[in-house]
Amino acid sequence: MSKSFESLSDKLRSLGVQTGLEKKLARPEKRLGIEDVVSGIFKNTSCGPVFCSELSTENTYTHGKVAFQAEPIHHELIHWADSSLSSSSLDLESILFLDTETTGLSGGTGTIPFMIGVGRFTGDIFTTYQIFLRNPGEERAQLELLYQFFRDIKSIATYNGKAFDAPILKTRFILNGLPSPFDGLAHFDLLPLSRRLWKRRLENRTLKDIETEILGFQRSQMEVPGWEVPLLYFDYLRTGDPTPMTGVFYHNAVDVQSLAALFLYINRMLTRLDTDREIPPVDILSLAIQYESTGQIDRAISLYERLLEIELSEKHNTELRLRYARIMKRNGDFSKATTILTSDEGGMDTQRIIQLAKVLEHQQQDIICALEWTELALSRLEKSNQVDTSILLHRQKMDLLKRRDRLKSKLGKMDD
Template sequence: MKPKLAQWKELLAARHQKENDEEKEEEKPDGRPVTDVPYADVWREYGAKPYWFDGDYCLIRETVYPLDYQHGRYRLGALYEVHERWQEAPFSHPLSCRGFAVRDLFFFDTETMGLSSGAGNIMFLLGHARVLGDRIVVRQHVLPHPGAEAALYQSFLSDVDYTTLVTYNGKAFDWPRLKTRHALVRNMVPKLPAFGHFDLYHAARRLWKDKLDSLRLSEVERHILHVERGDDVPGFLAPMMYKEFLQTPHPDRLMPVLRHNERDVLSLIALYIHLSVQLLEADRLADPKELLAAARWFEAIGETAAARGVYEEASGKGAKEAQAAKWQLSLLYRKEKRYEEAALLWRDLLIHGNGYWKAKAGLELAKVYEHYFRDAAEAHRYAVMAYEAWRSLARMSRQHREKEEAEWRRRLARLERKKNG
């Protein structure tokens, strides 16, 4: 019996030591065991642990994905490929990650209690994803109750570099609300860093505002990224589900929202990959609308060479966008004093375009023949053609445009005198 009793004592001592070790893993800074995290064991099963700060806590949940994880039409590891291509791109762009490492990019999305920036609309979930070596890590900072914001922002700001955030409408939504909430605890947590990041909403609007009826992330996912959410909860239900969680703080009440947010940040990675491919291969886009939109974006940021190449490609498409592309390309040529090439495009629009393009192209031909080619007769001929197209449009619109009419008549009279003088 004595040997057996000694063996049992050893087993009990080992078990007691193990329990002590597990308890110490989740202690508050003052050494007191964690006893006031409701359903802590369930949170642990979902990959979430408490983060203690200033006598309170938030929850941090971490999920890991392999690089070959397929989200819609892209492997998430393709981020490495577009990152390498951006380093060698012959143009600069607001979405370029040149100079950054892949691990520097933080794909960030929030869940809030409301759309306004009022003091009552707290941010209860801050989620972000990073590509770290051979894996994608999604980390979510959860506010367990409204009084724990100091712990929430301490945990988040000690982990994230805001200068390289990738968001969807973060400039107008997430960032202003984050500033509002941070202001309430700013004396207790780190300062907000200087703001600067990639906002994919503005990129989507640039490329697809004429293609999609709605630019909500869910619509971009469905129509562009081919992401199917399945049983995912809609985002507008998140505030209601959080309120229910506050009443009964069981993790199962909030996990659908965490999974929704998790998919959002994965979609940001896939969307950044797709937008990068769209821009890096802009002259090979099949959709004329996307071709024209990409060219206009390049032109707007001063990347004239890139814009010219895409306009040239778009102008060869058999679609109505081809006429707009020819027009934009002609204006680039005019700016570069390549008048002969611009005139070729204007003549094409005058012959093959509708009334709108005939009026615009004819007017430009009248100007270039008067001031550059010094041929008043041709200038007068083109002005007459443009004027007739303009009058036809004015009659159809049933608007009396006395000022424009007077300008056309003065131009025609001046060219008539030059032609005969």
């Protein structure tokens, strides 16, 4: 019996079959967790643990061409964020820079911020924290930890946060029956301001465009495009493999740092506006228009005066002179308005000529000169008709023909 068993075992062994004690069970491979691929720790809350990554800059850190150095916040920047705030009520360390990565871009109750990135300054050190959901069941713990980061915070800074990040987070707090930390805070949403400041220079003004073209920062090969972020998270939930999420953590961390760098860049533009000759003239024009649009007319006038002595493109020079002349017209200084419109006659375009004709006719009662400028504008439009048949051009031409007829009628009455 023993011999026959040994013979059978030998035959099985010869076929590559393991028998009895020889058979060794394969050890299951250890499954990677997010903590194995991203530096961070699990923080305990009353709702359980939640993963949080922490990254601090060195005190000599430069983001592109923006040095991370603490400085007072310019009173105009505070005023543009919230006109009710005083310039002494905020400092850099009381601002929380915030950016979220979500399961979708549409908002609403079905959109979950699976990663919440926040950053704040302590002196010249900027620390970024990223609170990550390993699964949606950790959301209450995530929100509870986020609430703790709002201690001693007086304002948040975002990029499109008023329309996206803040409403989504407020909704998540409500749905989870938790108090919102956003109540009573000032909000620096840098997207609308960036659009106004750089629309004359940049066709696209996403945060990534701003950081490349304005801040001079280039992302590394770890970067993943924003549209891919939700897909990577869904893959992580499906497969449990956290490796691709390293690119998402990098993407979010750079977003938060770029947000802080952009805030510093705009703040320094305002602080050094009268002394820094390196600020592009077109950016000064945008700032002047921002001052005008917020009712700070005297400041806008001083910048418009300065820009009259600086070379601008024909398009921007026209915009400058039309805006400045319009202010002078409202102030009743029609002579100054005329001077602004004509001081570089060789570079005048049709829009400036039309505005000048209006001033000469209605305010200065100079009918002869008004007619001459109207004729010149019509001549310009006739040439433009050869390449532009737009409705706007047609309307301008019809308005000028009516103006010419009216001026000629006034001249006829004067001769009588």
